[in-house]
Amino acid sequence: MMTSLQVTWDSSLSLRQVLLIIGSLLFIFVAYFAVRILYGLLTFPDRPKALAELERDLAEAKKFLRSKGIQM
Structure with a gap:
């Protein structure tokens, strides 16, 4: 006669494990x-x-903007 072995897995986590x-x-x-x-x-x-x-x-950016007619 052959018996089967049942293994159960508890998938719930305790609060301590979650906090860890x-x-x-x-x-x-x-x-x-x-x-x-x-x-x-x-x-x-x-x-x-x-x-x-x-x-x-x-200074280069201001010079470029002045060349395009934008005063800063």
Whole structure:
């Protein structure tokens, strides 16, 4: 005589498991953006040089607009 073995799977999650999953996802999300911000701060180009480039680009844009008859 052959008997079958039944295996049941409880698919319900407890509140503690749900909170653990949410907390883990939140931690990963915050850690990712913290690393991105820190990396951006550490690799940001020389600020005075970047400001000078920005001012030069703005001057070129104003010159272009003036050539089209737009006063700023």
